[in-house]
Amino acid sequence: SQELEQSPQSLIVQEGKNLTINCTSSKTLYGLYWYKQKYGEGLIFLMMLQKGGEEKSHEKITAKLDEKKQQSSLHITASQPSHAGIYLCGAHNTGNQFYFGTGTSLTVIP
Amino acid sequence: DAGITQSPRHKVTETGTPVTLRCHQTENHRYMYWYRQDPGHGLRLIHYSYGVKDTDKGEVSDGYSVSRSKTEDFLLTLESATSSQTSVYFCATGSLMLNTGELFFGEGSRLTVL
Numbered sequence: 400s401q402e403l404e405q406s407p408q409s410l411i412v413q414e415g416k417n418l419t420i421n422c423t424s425s426k427t428l429y430g431l432y433w434y435k436q437k438y439g440e441g442l443i444f445l446m447m448l449q450k451g452g453e454e455k456s457h458e459k460i461t462a463k464l465d466e467k468k469q470q471s472s473l474h475i476t477a478s479q480p481s482h483a484g485i486y487l488c489g490a491h492n493t494g495n496q497f498y499f500g501t502g503t504s505l506t507v508i509p
Numbered sequence: 510d511a512g513i514t515q516s517p518r519h520k521v522t523e524t525g526t527p528v529t530l531r532c533h534q535t536e537n538h539r540y541m542y543w544y545r546q547d548p549g550h551g552l553r554l555i556h557y558s559y560g561v562k563d564t565d566k567g568e569v570s571d572g573y574s575v576s577r578s579k580t581e582d583f584l585l586t587l588e589s590a591t592s593s594q595t596s597v598y599f600c601a602t603g604s605l606m607l608n609t610g611e612l613f614f615g616e617g618s619r620l621t622v623l
Contacts, residue, residue, distance in 0.1 A: 489552075
């Protein structure tokens with residue numbers, strides 16, 4: 400079975416601090432997706448990484464995929480209360496099953 | 510934003526009753542998915558569809574069935590609801606092209622089984 404392990408499970412940071420969320424796969428990834436979920440709402444796509452060593456940024460959020468394509472990190476610079484929510488990494492296998500990690504709950508204290 | 514609507518958004522039912530959740534999309538996406546989200550488990554795949562009348566099981570399919578008679582609709586049925594099926598259910602759709610494979614999500618359906 401496909402598994403994505405995320406760490407940490409939860410994170411509480413002071414506004415303005417940097418933070419990193421990790422996502423590790425037991426198998427080589429065809430593509431790694433990052434989503435954000437505000438509490439009680441659906442998921443919003445953040446970015447997709449496909450190539451080993453790839454790095455993408457959107458506003459203050461940067462995601463990287465390692466060379467072996469088995470681990471990704473999501474880094475938030477100068478966190479703001481608007482960054483609060485649940486961050487999930489996701490991937491799909493050759494059978495087109497799209498599966499997710501267990502999620503990281505982020506709280507940003509003003 | 511992708512046009513994905515789930516209904517009902519909230520439902521309370523009793524153990525043993527049948528429940529059907531509907532996912533409707535206006536994006537003509539080939540793939541549709543049903544997930545359940547529970548604390549500590551993230552999103553777990555229940556069933557998915559890769560075309561009209563083409564469906565397959567996910568990791569937590571026991572107690573659930575699905576049907577897709579039209580591209581735009583994907584139904585999730587609990588034949589006899591149990592308390593363990595109390596959860597938030599999300600539908601997602603996508604085209605899953607390898608270079609743009611993001612999924613688009615509905616707002617979720619909160620089901621409580623008493």
